[in-house]
Amino acid sequence: MTETKTIGRDDVLGAEKALNEVVIGQAEAIRLILVSVLCRGHVLLAGDVGTGKTTLLRAVARALGGPYARIEGTVDLLPSDLLYSAHIDEDGRPRIEPGPVLSQGTDLSIFFFNEINRARPQVHALLLRLMAERTVTAFRREHAFPHLQVFADRNRIERDETFELPAAARDRFMMEIPVDAPADPVARMDLAFDRRYHDTDSLIAEVKTGLLPYDGLPALAGTLQEEVHASDALRRYVFALCEAVRDPAAAGLDIEGIDPARLVRGGISPRGMQALVRAARVAAWIEGRDAVLPQDVRRVFQPVIAHRTFLTPAAEPRRETLVPALMRAAFEAVPVPAT
Template sequence: MTSLEKMPIDPQLDDTQLADMISTHLTNAITETSRIIYGQQEEIKQIIASILSGGHALLVGAPGLGKTKLVSTLATVMGLSAKRVQFTPDLMPADITGSEILDEDAQGKRSFRFIPGPAFCQLLMADEINRASPRTQSALLQAMQEKYISIAGKDYPLPAPFHVLATQNPIEQEGTYPLPEAQLDRFMVQVNLTYPDQTTEKAMLLATTGANESQAQQIITSDTLVKAQSLVRRLPIGENLVDSILRLVRNARPETSEDPFIQQNIAWGPGSRAAQALMLLVRARALLNGRLAPNQEDLIALAPAVLRHRIALTFTARAENIQLDDILKNLLNKAI
């Protein structure tokens, strides 16, 4: 498999040619990642689409589903420098962002020197983000939004591109600090990882317990990723699809929906950031699938990941065991 590092992109290419070349290599990146991570191809596409859109992703899944392996594999395949932080209750903001230390040179002169923390990378895995205190969570989420870190009145820009893939365990909630709604909204998508089917799990067992375990290979470079992110914003999007996105998001809000079912069962709905995310993600998915323009299928595929962490059910809905996924399907049917 050929890497883009060996085949640099010609700066003279027009957007159509550039999209064709990038799409080919993104397909190879998905194939390479799926070769290491079994049974999660659609989830891999969602995560890569969020990275192409310049966003961050929240990965939710039970222990043992390969969340850490998935992040490290994506970092290798996409040519990104990566670091991992295990979030714990005693983790401090400086453990992520870095801190200043008092340094002394050979002449005895003292000065403060900044020691960068693990956030100074291109792909940061925030493992079990809901186990750290709200103060520590806020330090990371501020860096995600601002793309720089402020220490002692000085701003230190983070590397470009900079993306966070945070994980949560949906089973163990004791001793956790759930992310507030405003902070959840900073994640472009919430990707739910599920157990593989029996055939896939058997293939995974045979492949990962032998003498030689497969290692991921780099397919693209960070410079190419930046070009792809810029291209995503230039891809055209039809007015009908824009209207569908707008209808979907507005119908999911009890304040702007005319559906009594929504008004009764949704406590609060998605903000405009959800619509912005969908506008970018559908174009990113189109590029992943070798198309220059997104369509309604892209919206159907991505809407649940964009909306599921931006909608809260009412007490009545929870008491009646109404499932959010069923509401999302209903909203999509009416929006398209």
């Protein structure tokens, strides 16, 4: 039996460097994905078409190694399509084979759901159980996937034949991470003219498989949550930020263009606060510290909290501008504790 490799900070930084060498202009997205991975959290990427969301997730999956499965979101996708596939064999007999979730066995490491918002709510319901419990029931028995992390992406341009993720499914993602075109003009020019970036399969193959062995992640994730601590002042800061986002009117937030009392319909749940604390601890550890600082919280706050903040129907169409404005207002209103 192969011994599980112990993962250290140098391994994480090495994987980060390797990913930045093949997916250029996405350093912040890569760091946030690694934070999620080290929290054993599921990851949702959101961005325009063609910004490299799929390439980035495939590259991270390769860095983790382990069994990998993928499905494409389509409007006609059924929940059963995740579990089994039916076809006629060469003898003309019907056969049922395991679908993508079951095809790799219980060691399934990454389940990649491409364009998740094209799938219907029934599919999201099954995915919710897989994400929440890391189990599914199929072929008359329960299948457990202890190493599973769900990676998904959605484009935010098209609205035809797409379905908004239900609140419960959104809440199960550790982070929703924006992936935009690189801000650096040189990076955009390289992506356009350097042939190295035109062959996605060859590019991803440059990432060494298993830089962060998937079967070593649970032990490391537990260790980080035990060894990285937060002061009482930091705890009060996190609580105040979350309360400000939950009830911006009571916190006296000033958000241009909207009455704060009519902005938020559902605020941050205890599970959301737990996710924020876990992510901040990992962010601090990657920076080489054993204590969480305010900048760690602020770095992960929006990716962890934004998709868990539910707006009123009148405000929802302006989510992409109002939620960041809400986060900025909370940062400005809540005093940063002395470190």
